[in-house]
Amino acid sequence: MRLSAPVTGGPCWTELGTTDLESAKRFYTRLFGWRPETDQRQEAGGYTVAHLGDAPVAALTPLYQESQPVAWNVSFAVTDSDAALRAVRTAGGQPLLGSMDVFDVGRFAVAADPTGAVFQLWQAGTFAGAGVFNVPGSLGWVELLTRAPREAVSFYTTVFGWTVDPSLRSPQWAVDGAAFGGMVAMDDKFPHEVPAHWLPYFAVDDVDAAAATATTVGGTVLMEPVSHPDGPRIAVLRDPQGAMFGVYRAADEK
Incomplete structure (x- = not known):
């Protein structure tokens, strides 16, 4: 990701919904060096913000509904979440949760694209x-895995104004000229029951070391470390509760 701060249309935040918040805190603290702080207000529902130093980098939360899967969720910044939901519907997507205020920090909504991938919309208040x-332990890339890439391109370029670089072997998303993510066409190698989804990647100093650490603290390596022909060294991991995420070598990203 070449974005250095949240911008309208780009990824601005990522949240983990998990069945075991305390276990998740321990796992990601060991893996990324995060400092988690749980909001003690009852109405916050256990919402936990992970920090690197004083900087917020991600959130960890309990599952709020029985139907909610254990997964990382990606949020995209918008100036008006209600208008963004209308744009989602017009472009063929499906609003899943209407806009809601979160104290004074912002307003969020949840939607699915026409291929089934779920994402969040974030309208900033006091929190952007x-x-x-792109520093070790922070969000560095977001990747859409879908079985209908053409439909996905049409949807996201319409709703967020993204562009796609056609010159690369793997499509890359960009906003205002800054690349921030990619897209993978899901083929027969992916089990049929795996839905389209967004996958966050976190920067690390050493991908191989991160994969080894993940296994020692209860995680699983789903894709062994590999150096991508058009990009950095990467791996895909799964935490002890089953949430998937990627890691990539920060030094490879220019």
Whole structure:
């Protein structure tokens, strides 16, 4: 990701919904060096913000509904969440949760694109999103995995004004000329039951070391570390509760 701060249309935050908040705190603290702080207000529902130093980088939360999967969720910044939901519907997507105020920090909504991938919309109040990007332990890339890439391109370029670089082997999303993510066409190698989804990647100093650490603290390596022909060294991991995420070598990103 070449974004250094939240911008309208770009990814601004990522949240983990998990069945075991305390276990998740321990796992990601060991893996990324995060400092988690749980909001003690009852109405906050256990919402926990992870920090690197003083900078917020991600959130960890209990599951709020029985139907909610254990997963990382990606939020995209918008200036008006209600208008963004209308744009989602017009472009063929589906609003899943109407806009809601979160204290004074902002307003959010949840939607699915026409291919089934779920994402969040964030209209900033006092909180704009992650305090840092692309440094070890922080969000560095977001990837859409879908079985209908053409439909996805049409949807996201319409709703967010993204552009796609056609010159690369793997499509990359950009906003205002800054690349921040990519897209993978899901083929027969992906189990049929795996839905389209957004996958966050976190920057690390050493991908191989991060994969090894993940396994020692209860995680799983789903994709062994590999150096991508058009990009950095990456791996895909799964935490002890089943949430998938990626890591990439920060030094490879220019």
